[in-house]
Amino acid sequence: MKKHSIPGISFSSVSADVRGKGEDRLDMGLIFCHGLSAAAGIFTTNSMAAAPVRLCRERLVSGGVRAVLVNSGNANAMTGEEGYEDALALCGSAAELLDVPEESVIFCSTGVIGERLPVHRMGEALPRLTGNLSEGGAGPFSEAILTTDTCTKIAGQLAEVSEGTASLLGIAKGAGMIAPKMATMLAFIMTDADIEPDVLRDMLREVNQETFDAITVDGDTSTNDTVVFISSGAGPVVRNKQDIQAVSAALKDVCLDLAEQIVSDAEGATRVVQIQVDGAADDDQARSAARAVAESLLVKTAFAAADPNWGRIAAAVGYSGAEASSDMLSLSIGDVQVLDCGRLVDGYDEDMAAEQMGQKRYIVSISLGNGPGSASMLTTDLTEEYVRINCEYRS
Amino acid sequence: MKKHSIPGISFSSVSADVRGKGEDRLDMGLIFCHGLSAAAGIFTTNSMAAAPVRLCRERLVSGGVRAVLVNSGNANAMTGEEGYEDALALCGSAAELLDVPEESVIFCSTGVIGERLPVHRMGEALPRLTGNLSEGGAGPFSEAILTTDTCTKIAGQLAEVSEGTASLLGIAKGAGMIAPKMATMLAFIMTDADIEPDVLRDMLREVNQETFDAITVDGDTSTNDTVVFISSGAGPVVRNKQDIQAVSAALKDVCLDLAEQIVSDAEGATRVVQIQVDGAADDDQARSAARAVAESLLVKTAFAAADPNWGRIAAAVGYSGAEASSDMLSLSIGDVQVLDCGRLVDGYDEDMAAEQMGQKRYIVSISLGNGPGSASMLTTDLTEEYVRINCEYRS
Numbered sequence: 001m002k003k004h005s006i007p008g009i010s011f012s013s014v015s016a017d018v019r020g021k022g023e024d025r026l027d028m029g030l031i032f033c034h035g036l037s038a039a040a041g042i043f044t045t046n047s048m049a050a051a052p053v054r055l056c057r058e059r060l061v062s063g064g065v066r067a068v069l070v071n072s073g074n075a076n077a078m079t080g081e082e083g084y085e086d087a088l089a090l091c092g093s094a095a096e097l098l099d100v101p102e103e104s105v106i107f108c109s110t111g112v113i114g115e116r117l118p119v120h121r122m123g124e125a126l127p128r129l130t131g132n133l134s135e136g137g138a139g140p141f142s143e144a145i146l147t148t149d150t151c152t153k154i155a156g157q158l159a160e161v162s163e164g165t166a167s168l169l170g171i172a173k174g175a176g177m178i179a180p181k182m183a184t185m186l187a188f189i190m191t192d193a194d195i196e197p198d199v200l201r202d203m204l205r206e207v208n209q210e211t212f213d214a215i216t217v218d219g220d221t222s223t224n225d226t227v228v229f230i231s232s233g234a235g236p237v238v239r240n241k242q243d244i245q246a247v248s249a250a251l252k253d254v255c256l257d258l259a260e261q262i263v264s265d266a267e268g269a270t271r272v273v274q275i276q277v278d279g280a281a282d283d284d285q286a287r288s289a290a291r292a293v294a295e296s297l298l299v300k301t302a303f304a305a306a307d308p309n310w311g312r313i314a315a316a317v318g319y320s321g322a323e324a325s326s327d328m329l330s331l332s333i334g335d336v337q338v339l340d341c342g343r344l345v346d347g348y349d350e351d352m353a354a355e356q357m358g359q360k361r362y363i364v365s366i367s368l369g370n371g372p373g374s375a376s377m378l379t380t381d382l383t384e385e386y387v388r389i390n391c392e393y394r395s
Numbered sequence: 396m397k398k399h400s401i402p403g404i405s406f407s408s409v410s411a412d413v414r415g416k417g418e419d420r421l422d423m424g425l426i427f428c429h430g431l432s433a434a435a436g437i438f439t440t441n442s443m444a445a446a447p448v449r450l451c452r453e454r455l456v457s458g459g460v461r462a463v464l465v466n467s468g469n470a471n472a473m474t475g476e477e478g479y480e481d482a483l484a485l486c487g488s489a490a491e492l493l494d495v496p497e498e499s500v501i502f503c504s505t506g507v508i509g510e511r512l513p514v515h516r517m518g519e520a521l522p523r524l525t526g527n528l529s530e531g532g533a534g535p536f537s538e539a540i541l542t543t544d545t546c547t548k549i550a551g552q553l554a555e556v557s558e559g560t561a562s563l564l565g566i567a568k569g570a571g572m573i574a575p576k577m578a579t580m581l582a583f584i585m586t587d588a589d590i591e592p593d594v595l596r597d598m599l600r601e602v603n604q605e606t607f608d609a610i611t612v613d614g615d616t617s618t619n620d621t622v623v624f625i626s627s628g629a630g631p632v633v634r635n636k637q638d639i640q641a642v643s644a645a646l647k648d649v650c651l652d653l654a655e656q657i658v659s660d661a662e663g664a665t666r667v668v669q670i671q672v673d674g675a676a677d678d679d680q681a682r683s684a685a686r687a688v689a690e691s692l693l694v695k696t697a698f699a700a701a702d703p704n705w706g707r708i709a710a711a712v713g714y715s716g717a718e719a720s721s722d723m724l725s726l727s728i729g730d731v732q733v734l735d736c737g738r739l740v741d742g743y744d745e746d747m748a749a750e751q752m753g754q755k756r757y758i759v760s761i762s763l764g765n766g767p768g769s770a771s772m773l774t775t776d777l778t779e780e781y782v783r784i785n786c787e788y789r790s
Contacts, residue, residue, distance in 0.1 A: 048721045078724075113706020113709065114706040301781075301782055311618075318441035327476075342473065384779040387781070387782055
């Protein structure tokens with residue numbers, strides 16, 4: 001696989017000084033499809049969804065896209081009808097420059113909420129952006145969409161299908177305001193496989209629940225979260241069930257990889273912890289329990305201190321709303337079993353548990369002993385650095 | 396009113412070295428009723444409720460208490476049947492020393508989860524505890540129940556009723572793991588008014604929702620939360636509606652005062668912020684919106700930085716589940732109106748909003764423009780100090 005490129009798709013990025021601070025960082029990006037491409041999207045559930053989310057939702061109903069415009073530094077959220085008009089105008093200008101139908105251009109924004117986009121500066125940057133497209137431009141594009149992220153997030157995967165090999169490429173951003181039911185994250189996943197729009201949509205929805213919807217940093221669901229899945233159709237045709245499953249599996253690998261990269265880059269985080277819940281009455285209850293543990297400030301500070309304060313984990317399960325009782329709860333930290341049906345296991349060694357928690361990534365396994373339901377969620381520790389970053393972050 | 400005392404009730408406290416660190420701090424307390432007293436309790440909703448909570452629930456069904464035993468430093472939670480037996484044994488010993496029926500002694504614990512109580516050391520301390528009772532001992536008692544608290548929490552109030560003046564005294568602890576639906580908090584409210592058990596229970600339930608259930612520090616609901624309301628009956632008889640309302644109003648004052656003291660002492664907090672939501676479809680939706688804002692890490696870090704990043708507040712309302720739309724949202728920070736129906740108000744001055752947020756206590760008012768529902772919640776800012784405390788706090 002030729003890394004970081006997808007047949008039929010080009011990338012571009014420029015510095016438009018979106019934040020108006022005279023910065024030279026890349027902050028506008030463009031994904032361009034050489035032909036009309038099938039696309040599906042999943043968006044934030046936040047009722048204050050930003051103007052660009054509204055625009056994407058409207059335009060992805062028809063299913064085809066030619067271009068995705070992206071900016072960082074300003075979310076164009078809580079900007080009312082004017083914010084929507086700003087997004088429309090910039091899409092219109094980009095469409096003109098690219099000579100594609102206006103409705104085939106979608107727009108994603110990320111950054112500070114409540115400020116109008118600098119339409120003039122961004123408009124001036126558009127000719128440079130549209131004039132700078134290249135099939136190998138995914139790297140700089142992945143930089144242009146970052147906000148508090150400390151690194152770019154790219155994942156690639158191949159899928160063997162009847163007609164040959166399909167390529168998948170995913171590019172994401174996100175480091176905070178990351179919560180189940182979507183996060184302050186943008187993710188663009190592209191494939192050259194020729195997939196029908198309905199199939200594309202079903203695939204994305206299914207994979208999303210186990211990947212981007214199963215990570216949390218701070219429990220805050222953003223106004224701008226967007227995952228877009230684009231099929232350029234320049235590669236092998238995918239129609240039969242087996243081929244669809246192969247692409248779906250590759251899509252899941254890409255999304256899991258990006259989800260893990262997002263959590264690893266979480267603001268101020270030093271560790272990634274997987275919360276695995278089994279034995280719940282059903283999967284929904286397992287998810288509730290996993291989420292309560294993953295979002296508990298007391299659990300997350302214990303993670304930061306590598307302190308096997310398992311009582312905080314048990315307490316979080318207890319208030320999660322999942323059916324649970326203390327005498328059925330089993331718990332392991334990494335390889336070290338702590339509780340077996342509510343009792344500390346014989347020979348439990350707190351120092352060994354602390355050693356597990358010193359790792360950069362480990363699993364906390366929780367069994368409720370109630371049924372077949374299970375769920376997994378990725379979270380991070382909560383450090384003083386998280387607080388410092390979020391006290392300082394603003395335009 | 397003779398401060399910090401209630402006719403018919405005595406207090407005691409000793410150092411029992413509950414944590415086994417050879418510390419000299421007060422960590423066991425006792426409330427003793429001179430006669431059989433009516434009592435009502437409200438307990439944590441956590442399904443991992445601690446052994447002492449189980450014991451209190453069982454014994455308060457009958458309604459009468461003679462003594463409340465309390466310890467700090469160990470929550471006796473997640474300790475299984477043995478933990479329950481430990482609590483029973485200590486209550487039994489206390490009952491014997493006090494010459495009261497065993498079933499009239501209840502027990503409350505707070506501290507680390509998952510460790511057995513040092514029954515031997517605590518048993519040895521009991522004779523000193525029961526031998527040390529005095530009507531004026533509320534002050535040291537209020538110290539003995541503290542964990543990470545930096546100060547004692549006491550509130551008093553008088554209620555004028557037909558037969559004279561009733562006194563109310565409240566003593567509480569709590570500084571973290573404070574969330575709606577009860578918190579890691581213990582609160583003991585005592586009155587000399589002679590009130591029937593059913594009335595006592597109804598009063599407490601009603602007042603609790605607007606006071607202890609309307610504060611949050613970190614969204615973590617503890618295994619041990621308990622509020623107990625005791626009527627010694629040594630004062631005026633309260634039977635008619637008007638008198639009941641007078642005592643109820645005084646009870647609310649006491650509980651609000653304690654709730655505010657708990658939030659003010661929240662771990663690492665530098666400010667108390669009241670989140671007032673109006674215009675929700677109903678009160679439940681208003682509570683959801685208030686809680687989402689009050690518990691958002693991004694909002695709470697903005698509070699710490701005195702940064703009027705109102706977009707984070709709008710985003711939290713947006714994911715709260717309350718019906719809301721960005722073009723109906725109005726928002727004020729202290730005296731400064733920020734949004735009017737989704738639009739920044741003319742002449743909005745960010746520096747003035749920041750000035751409001753520099754205060755020790757202020758109100759964020761949110762209107763959803765949807766209906767008559769309203770709710771209020773007290774929260775704090777989230778500082779690096781909170782993280783530091785919770786990384787360090789353990790036996």
